[in-house]
Amino acid sequence: MSRRAIPALVLVLVGLIGLVIVGRNTPEPETPFFASTGGTWMPAVGTSGALTGSWFCPGVPTSGDGAGGEIVVSNRDAQQIVGRYLVLTEEGVVADESFSVGSWAQRTIDVTSLTSAPFASVVVEIEGGGGLVEQRAIHPLGNSVAACSNDTSANWYVADGYTLEESIETLILTNPFDEPVVASLRFSTEEREAQPGQFGGFTVPPRSVRTIRIADLGARDEPIISVAVEATAGRLVVARAQEYRGGGRFGFDVSLAAPELRDQWWFADGERTDGVTETYSIYNPTDEEVEVTVFFGGLPLASSAVNELDNPIVVPPLRAVIFDPAADRGGGDVVEPEASVPGDGTSDVGDDGEDDGIVDLQPASTELPEGRHATVFSTLAQPSIVVERVLTRPADGSISTSVVLGAPPRPDGFVPNTWHMGIGPTEPTEDALVVYNIDQIEATVTVSVIGPDGPSAVPSLTDVPLASGSIITIDLTDPDVLGRELVVVSTSRVFVERSLPRGNDLPGRSGSWLLPQSV
Template sequence: MSRRAIPAVLLVLIGLIGMVVVGRDATERETPFFAATGGTWMPAVGASGSLTGSWFCPGVPTSGEGVGGSVVVSNRDAAQVVGRYMVLTEEGVVADESFTVGSWTQTTIDVDALTSAPFASVVVEIEGGGALVEQRAEHPLGDSVAACSNDTSDTWYVADGYTLGDSVETLILTNPFDEPVVASLRFSTEAREAQPGQFGGFTVPPRSVRTIRIAELGARDEPIIAVAVETTAGRLVVGRAQEYNGGGRFGYDISLAAPALRDQWWFADGERSEGVTETYSIYNPTDEEVEVTVFFGGLPLEASAVNEGDPIVVPPLRAVIFDPTENRSGDVVDGGAGEGDDAPDDSEAAVDGEAEGDGEFPELQQASTDLPEGRHATVFSTLAQPSIVVERVLTRPADGSISTSVVLGAPPRPDGFVPNTWHMGIGPTEPTEDALIVYNIDQVEAAITVSVVGPDGPSAVPSLTDVPLPSGSIITVDLVDPALIGREIIVVSSSRVFIERSLPRGNDLPGRSGSWLLPQSG
């Protein structure tokens, strides 16, 4: 894979993140502590040895009408894990059970076997904290994997809601506590912002789930609907269930909303290829206009002018759609004599790289502002205070059909930490090429190693040990070794990386569903 260049704008972004080095010196005996992930962040795996760990899942469909869901608890330690889970629905608690997970193994909670409610959420408490928790939603439009949250929040945001055609967006609000939560909801499109009267101050009962269909708020046939849920009393977990079925999209996704606004959002997977549609929904729920800078990573040197486009202006209380295939700069960056009125009539390129006369030089090739074919990473930054949420929607051709997947961007941790170790509890159930997309954010040559967690703990996969990772590059990793199928895996890089997974949708459907691995917090 060729070496990648990095324009000045990324240097600014990297400078904002900072260079955080986390020591991992082994000690003979660890002191237990309460789990922490460095403040409100994306779902993450804490250090082993913590006293407790709480996981709040965004919810799965459980009606039994060709849909279902499960929660997978992965023990990444040699000691047995003891825990307890609650299954919550609109009717309240329908299950409250203890469980154990043996050394270096997994256990699955079959949620739809416990209830036939439209949606159910699961809260998992781990004694010892040495586990990670993810959920799988099953649906005729495709399966969807998502991490469960480490914490609740008093604010949640969704940037990309969609109700074109027969598409349905449903918010899943979970109150895992003993007291009612009072919240308000407002939504924005490209043209307007509104707060439906019935959601100016509504209640989510204790230990229960409440669902809201966005179309019922008067937002039908919208290509983008962004939502803000803010509590005035208590804290919630908010998930978004999205059925894509029309308007050029087809698929299913359940994932966590964003618990906070950020000034940066990173994406490892992006692709410009024939038949692929890639858009980003940017939501600004603040009262001030925001300028958003876009950087594309993992590109060849000749494509550096792609990053010289103008910022995206997002009005207050609005959502906008950004298509990276459009030329944003409006002007071609001139690398030599141009074609305008000021260009000399005889400024022709020399044949075979030779000048036509003494002292004359061939016309330099103009730098392209078009995003090149192939994969790329994308970074959105306000270079200001946290004020936006960004989600990516990728629709790819799939054996005569299409497959749509939506992914919320990944932020660096509030203290600037970007991990080099990522965990995946739910992986492919069959050999899968290009299952991992790895973006090296550092300008250093690096390497990654993929380990599989077995009965004796993690062990490196020989064919995936010290895989070269060029500076500032993107690589994809095939998970085709039978030892990897259905097992927890750990990816360790010698540089800081962002890693997405791309899993088959299941249900005999072609195409993929995207989501993040879980970063290790340190």
């Protein structure tokens, strides 16, 4: 195995320091255009002024029995926005309605009242390209919030699927267009790769939804199943609905798959604490072996040697690998740190018995410390991997599992300092936001609430200190922020995750990203 962890880490850090913001191209006035967020990226808030801003929601369960869903459209402007939405199911279009949202207001679309299909997807089009759109999936195993996509893609990838015991993974494929989509599906585990014959070239009808249960493909009782959906004709939207019902996991999640492979994936919220299980699923759908380097951020000085284990993760072609930060970091050669941290504060005594004034130093720890950390996965190869994080935390005598796809920098290298949240907690929630400062500069963070007159900084959440390269959590307990649209602004570049109560009187949290501000 070649050892390239340190060079890879250096390239990651140097590359990030050199990131620059690329200016937007101005379209010809007479040419209609759709809102753009800087190329295929993660769901993001773009600029107003486009002819139409389209949002493609992953899909929500609408079959009843405690399952349902809603779409929240947030107007982040003083001008009213108007648009239309389509509700799509396996039967086709079941609703096609116009709507409007007043200045600095929100509109909730109750999808459950419009259909009783197993799953329904929603397409929202906003004239002028303003606003932002998110969905909330409601389920007896817990609610799940996800952003809607700004674009469709020919290829989609899921890194972490799970069918142990009674757990159920369902793919939700949405074709929002007037022409059929022809696609193929293949899946990988740690041991094998397969392409079921019936999905070597299947069709998703126009303006409809198709669902596929992974267990029906023969992938039962698997701790990890990664999936690639690749269209040979047309473009679509793919999401994963996951019910965790055993094998040490419990919860529910609906979220978008990854529309592209990347060479970097970032996570703001990681935790090593008693009772917490944190794993990462790494999927390599290419035909070449890939070496992946892991970098842990937001650590104290005493843990400065954590990232000096020179032992990359090797992901074979067409395979999935599970990485456990608490268990899979041994076996590498430890590079002795050039700098160390003070030990017990005592001084050395020389041969003559005199105190020579030199303070004893102990080497920095190579063990991942207790508490929170950020995580970055990178590879020197071309964009070739997808990474998802699975966190299972104790929750009042039970457990709560949440899965989150990593966040990539934009293709032009842009990392934002402003993030938007249309769906937040409706009850006081500690540690609701996790903010990771990727820059080596001191910064501050301010949370603003959107009210009738626009954004207004929350006094208790203004100029919150954020040390260089550090992680902080922010409590959302002020009554003024509950159930409201929020904006998080940092003086440095940051990644921001949210951790929301699962609802339905269930303990525990569900994680997801805020929407970054594009420029």
